[in-house]
Amino acid sequence: MDYFLELFLGGLTRGSIYALIALGYTMVYGIIGLINFAHGEIYMIGAFTALIVISVLTLMGMNTLAILVIAGVIAVIYSSAYGYTVEKIAYKPLRNAPRLSALISAIGMSLFLQNYVLLAQTSDFLPFPCLIPDFEFMEPYAHIIGSTEIVILITTAVVMVLLTIMIKFTKIGKAMRATSQDKTMAMLVGINVNRVISVTFIVGSATAAIGGVLIASHVGMINFYVGFIAGIKAFVAAVLGGIGSIPGAVLGSFILGWTESFATGYVSSDYEDVFAFLFLVLILIFRPAGILGRSEKYKI
Amino acid sequence: MIKFNEIKRAFLVSIWFMFLTFPIMVIRVNPVERIVEWRWKNMILVGIGSFLLSFVWNYLMKRKELGVKKTEAGEETGTIPLAQRILGEKRIYIPGLVAIGVFTMVFPLIFSMYQTTIMTTALIYVMLGLGLNIVVGLAGLLDLGYVAFYAVGAYAYALLNYHFGLGFWMALPIGGVLGAIFGILLGFPVLRLRGDYLAIVTLGFGEIIRIILENWNEFSFGPSGIANIPRPSLFGIDLSVHSSIIYIYYIMIALCLFTVFVVNRLQDSRIGRAWIALREDEVACEAMGIDKAKTKLTAFSLGATWASMAGVMFAAKTTFVNPASFTIWESIMILCIVVLGGMGSIIGVIAGALVLILTPEYLRAFSEYRMLAFGTMLVVMMIFRPGGFIPNVRRVYKFEGVKSADKS
Missing domain, CATH: 1.10.3470 (ABC transporter involved in vitamin B12 uptake, BtuC)
Structure with a gap:
């Protein structure tokens, strides 16, 4: 039973991290209908920035909690800046181009960012210090769930609630929903669509950065390639839940997290990535719109 | 002529990229040996590079917009890409093909x-x-x-x-x-x-x-x-x-x-x-x-x-x-x-x-x-250049009979 519980909670943690990345995908897709292939790289850059800041501050001898907060904030700022710039360079000029062009451009951007980090930093795995302290009240449950996992779960929940509030109740959230429904119409009623898209990219990148810092301290190491696979799996999660839908992305992430956790726990860990992809193919065959997505009718 | 505005813009772009690439390009950490390496030279390179590239980018963007406007106005650009023109010309095409053929055939021998x-x-x-x-x-x-x-x-x-x-x-x-x-x-x-x-x-x-x-x-x-x-x-x-x-x-x-x-x-x-x-x-x-x-x-x-x-x-x-x-x-x-x-x-x-x-x-x-x-x-x-360097040319069908019918 303990083993089952451990796998269950492991899947939950995994799922929350996928959720943080999947939110960015789903928001961007909902608004401009494009898979932001470079999203996984944004997440990786967030984690790298955090690692660099942590290393520098540790050498300066700050205390752990301050370092954690500062590193998190800087990682969020930088990831957002990267997300904003990537959109301006690679996607904005292609707003009216065929979908295939925008997609290829996105793949190019992903390739570029990976190799940029590879060349400027290193190709080795770097150890990522675990800065989240072990809570005392967690002591009796330590064999099932660690403090890092608890922090991950809580952070994910908070981010999710904040995002939902932003989209449901704020002015920019309303503008986002309008833009995703009909771009031309939104422009006609005076919404600055370019600004809305920029904000979407910034918000999506910021959540990805939070995910990046959390998963890096959970796994304990990073390299330039971590973003790619995590990005693809988060995408699978977003599709699973119904792309464009925020609760869908979260639900899809949890399902994917549990699937992977149980599959690796009871079947074999060699085929971990295969499960995610098989799942994606099955979902797309039987329910292309995802669990919570609306099926879209394609008209001329 | 390069206007003052463009220089200002390029300057801002280069500042932005210097900020953007700062942690990744400048600092390199080695968490194992606890060494931090500062590479300020890279920052200057990024600054100068993005300053210059911003002009190239703007120039290309303007050219692209001009092209879009032309096609929207229905103007026949009439310029077939150079590569296609060469291929259309039989006098260049056939000797060229022969030359390439001979070259590929003798390649492993030389x-x-x-x-x-x-x-x-x-x-x-x-x-x-x-x-x-x-x-x-x-x-x-x-x-x-x-x-x-x-x-x-x-x-x-x-x-x-x-x-x-x-x-x-x-x-x-x-x-x-x-x-x-x-x-x-x-x-x-x-x-x-x-x-x-x-x-x-x-x-x-x-x-x-x-x-x-x-x-x-x-x-x-x-x-x-x-x-x-x-x-x-x-x-x-x-x-x-x-x-x-x-x-x-x-x-x-x-x-x-x-x-x-x-x-x-x-x-x-x-x-x-x-x-x-x-x-x-x-x-x-x-x-x-x-x-x-x-x-x-x-x-x-x-x-x-x-x-x-x-x-x-x-x-x-x-x-x-x-x-x-x-x-x-x-x-x-x-x-x-x-x-x-x-x-x-x-x-x-x-x-x-x-x-x-x-x-x-x-x-x-x-x-x-x-x-x-x-x-x-x-x-x-x-x-x-979404079409690539040697874009595919669409087959065009012309209705030549219609015009002469109008005249009569």
Whole structure:
């Protein structure tokens, strides 16, 4: 039973991290209908920035909690800046181009960012210090769930609630929903669509950065390639839940997290990535719109 | 004249990029030895680089907008791309073709074995590029798992030879047929998917094949791969290493010519026109009575056939296969070839393959930045020259009789 519980909670943690990345995908897709292939790289850059800041501050001898907060904030700022710039360079000029062009451009951007980090930093795995302290009240449950996992779960929940509030109740959230429904119409009623898209990219990148810092301290190491696979799996999660839908992305992430956790726990860990992809193919065959997505009718 | 505004803009851009690249470009940490290295030189380079690039970017953007306006105003640009004009001119075209033909025929005789091997590799990529061109360029289906079919071919030859002792000439058609079967197998589940989903599913398919090859030790011998695959034999005679390299080169030339011939014929056939219609608009294409499922499946399976045959060739050339040769980056590389050359254009794809494969071989210092350059290239090409360097020219039908009828 303990083993089952451990796998269950492991899947939950995994799922929350996928959720943080999947939110960015789903928001961007909902608004401009494009898979932001470079999203996984944004997440990786967030984690790298955090690692660099942590290393520098540790050498300066700050205390752990301050370092954690500062590193998190800087990682969020930088990831957002990267997300904003990537959109301006690679996607904005292609707003009216065929979908295939925008997609290829996105793949190019992903390739570029990976190799940029590879060349400027290193190709080795770097150890990522675990800065989240072990809570005392967690002591009796330590064999099932660690403090890092608890922090991950809580952070994910908070981010999710904040995002939902932003989209449901704020002015920019309303503008986002309008833009995703009909771009031309939104422009006609005076919404600055370019600004809305920029904000979407910034918000999506910021959540990805939070995910990046959390998963890096959970796994304990990073390299330039971590973003790619995590990005693809988060995408699978977003599709699973119904792309464009925020609760869908979260639900899809949890399902994917549990699937992977149980599959690796009871079947074999060699085929971990295969499960995610098989799942994606099955979902797309039987329910292309995802669990919570609306099926879209394609008209001329 | 460069205006003050533009300089100010470029200055702001360079400040922004200096800020953006600061942690990654300037600081390098070594968490194990606890050393922090500050590389301020990089920051200055980024600043100057982005300042200059911003002017280039603006200039290109303006030119692009001008072009868009012209076509919107209905003005005939009338400029056929240079490459196409040369091809249209019979006086240049035929001697040029003869010269290239003679050059490729005598290539292995004048250059060293090393050069011939590189050229053979480039020719394998020409074949892969032409195959992917069917799927991406003609049918407009973005396939990111193309390398899976390449792996199918390579492993088909390696395993058939290991278990049954089949030779190259037997394995080549079998590999091709296997590739086609795999193409259809992949094609079925993705029939209903549009562009971006398709890209991800095919990417997943490619990764699944690679992971299975890596982990299923009883079947594929895992990450260590299969060695000692025989090179092709000439009517049952085993050749020495040197002469067999030359022999492989000639086989490759023949295969490439065959590919070009088939793709060229396909392009103007009924099925080829159905692909192009599918690429332009799926709904309209169906309304015209084209069977969407059949068209997509043929595109997938024909594309896969070429990849698979190129895979057999690859196994025969290197005499060794392992899963590390078939990563997603290989797929993206082939995609780069098609995009750089020009989607749908045969000459473009050939030129793209030769340029992309040969340049890093000869500029060794540059090869470290290869992937960075490819990424940049994909973005820049899509923005400023979506048709590639040698774009495909659409067949234009003119109604000449109508005008004369108006006059009378």
